[in-house]
Amino acid sequence: MAAEIHSRPQTARPVLLNKIEGHSDAVNAAVLIPKEDGVITHHTRTPCSCMSYHHDSRRIFIGQDNGAVVEFLISEDFNKMNHVKTYPAHQNRVSDMVFSLESEWVVSTGHDKSVSWMCTHSGSMLGRHYFNAWASCLQYDHDTQHAFVGDYSGQITLLKLEKQTYSTITTLKGHEGSIAALWWDPVQRLLFSGASDHSVIMWDIGGRKGRTLLLQGHHERVQAIRYLQLTRQLVSCSADGGIAVWNMDIQRDEAPQWLESDSCQKCEQPFFWNIKQMWDNKTIGLRQHHCRKCGKAVCGKCSSKRSTFPMMGFEFPVRVCDACFDSIKDEDRTPLATFHEGKHNIAHMDLDPTRGLMVTCGSDRRFVFGSLSFKL
Numbered sequence: 001m002a003a004e005i006h007s008r009p010q011t012a013r014p015v016l017l018n019k020i021e022g023h024s025d026a027v028n029a030a031v032l033i034p035k036e037d038g039v040i041t042h043h044t045r046t047p048c049s050c051m052s053y054h055h056d057s058r059r060i061f062i063g064q065d066n067g068a069v070v071e072f073l074i075s076e077d078f079n080k081m082n083h084v085k086t087y088p089a090h091q092n093r094v095s096d097m098v099f100s101l102e103s104e105w106v107v108s109t110g111h112d113k114s115v116s117w118m119c120t121h122s123g124s125m126l127g128r129h130y131f132n133a134w135a136s137c138l139q140y141d142h143d144t145q146h147a148f149v150g151d152y153s154g155q156i157t158l159l160k161l162e163k164q165t166y167s168t169i170t171t172l173k174g175h176e177g178s179i180a181a182l183w184w185d186p187v188q189r190l191l192f193s194g195a196s197d198h199s200v201i202m203w204d205i206g207g208r209k210g211r212t213l214l215l216q217g218h219h220e221r222v223q224a225i226r227y228l229q230l231t232r233q234l235v236s237c238s239a240d241g242g243i244a245v246w247n248m249d250i251q252r253d254e255a256p257q258w259l260e261s262d263s264c265q266k267c268e269q270p271f272f273w274n275i276k277q278m279w280d281n282k283t284i285g286l287r288q289h290h291c292r293k294c295g296k297a298v299c300g301k302c303s304s305k306r307s308t309f310p311m312m313g314f315e316f317p318v319r320v321c322d323a324c325f326d327s328i329k330d331e332d333r334t335p336l337a338t339f340h341e342g343k344h345n346i347a348h349m350d351l352d353p354t355r356g357l358m359v360t361c362g363s364d365r366r367f368v369f370g371s372l373s374f375k376l
Helices: 274-283 324-325
Strands: 002-004 015-020 050-052 057-063 069-074 080-086 094-100 103-112 114-121 125-130 134-142 144-149 156-160 165-173 180-186 190-195 200-204 210-215 222-228 233-237 242-247 305-309 314-320 336-341 349-351 357-361 367-371
Touching: 050 094, 057 094, 069 103, 114 134, 114 144, 125 156, 125 165, 134 180, 144 180, 144 190, 156 180, 190 222, 190 233, 200 222, 200 233, 210 314, 222 349, 233 349, 274 314, 314 324, 324 349
Parallel strands: 002 367, 094 134, 180 222
Antiparallel strands: 002 357, 015 367, 050 057, 057 069, 069 080, 094 103, 103 114, 114 125, 134 144, 144 156, 156 165, 180 190, 190 200, 200 210, 222 233, 233 242, 242 336, 305 314, 349 357, 357 367
16 A cells, blocks of 8 residues: 655544555565655566665665575666576575665575575675574664564564674564564664564664663554654554554653562462462462553452553553552543554555655555655
C-alpha cells in the first residue's frame, strides 16, 4: 500500500492512492523511487526474498530464496536492468541486506543462520558470522561499520565488521518472539525492533546506559518499522494490516522489570509453587501475575483492573495492581499513538517523508500505494 503524507493533524487517516494487484507470487519488497512517481518491485525465476535499492548509483540488489544476491544496474529511464554480478552469499533464503557505497560492501543475512559481507568490486566473500537461529533482519551503520542482526530466537546481535574479520560487541535481549524488523537512526543513535510478540522496542544505543522503551499497540506480528528523525515519529506495521504512528517527541518512561516472589507482594498469599506457606496457612496457592506499571508479582484478586498507560508504551488496557490503577490519572491515559488500517497483510513498508508517500506490500500478491499524514 502506498500513502501520501501531508502537514495535517495526526488524527488524519491514511489516504489510498493506488492499489496494484495481479502478481502471480507474493510481493516481498517494494521501494519508492526518490524524486520519481514510481515504485520498484521485482520478480525472478528464482523467487525474490528481499531487495535493496541505492538511488544515487541506481544499483539494486536482489536477495533470492536459493541464497544468492544478484546485483543489477538500472537505466536512467528506469525501463531496463542490466545484470552486474551474482554473489554466493548464503546457503539458504536471503532474509535481508544492505548495500554500503562507502565501503563497497553488500551485507546480508540468511536462513542459513549467518550474516555475510562481500566486496562489490571483486565479488569475493570478506567475512561471515553464524548464529544459533535464523538471521531474520539487518541494519547497518555505514560510518562505523556496525551491523545489527535480529534473529528468530528474539535476540539482536551487534557486530563490528572489518575486512576478513569481525568482533561481537553485545547482544540485546528483550523480545519474547522472533525479530521481524529493525530500523537504525544514526543521528540519535537509536535502534528500533519489531517482533512476533506484537511489540516494538526502542534501544538507546547512543546513551550507553541500557535504556529501552517498550511500545505495545499491535495485535499481530510487527513486520515493518521506520523512524522519522525530522518529526520524531515511529511508524510500525503489523501482519494484520495495522499501521501505528508513535509520538517519540516526548519523555517516555521505561517499563519496569518484572519482580519474582513466592507470594503476592500485595496481600502476601502464597503462589501455587510455595508449598511450605500453603501448608502453614492451610490454603490453596494462587497464580502469579505482574503489574505492568510497577512490576510487582501479584495475584489475580490484587490485579483485577486494566488500564492503558501510554507513557510506558501501553496503548491498550493491560493488567495493573489496584494501587497503580488508582494512581493513574485520566490525563495519563491520553493516547500517544494513532492507529490506522492498512487494508491488507503488511510484510514490507517504505516511506518517503519528504513527499509524504508510503508503500506497503504483503503476502496477498499486491502492493498498496497511499498517503498518511504526519506532523511536520
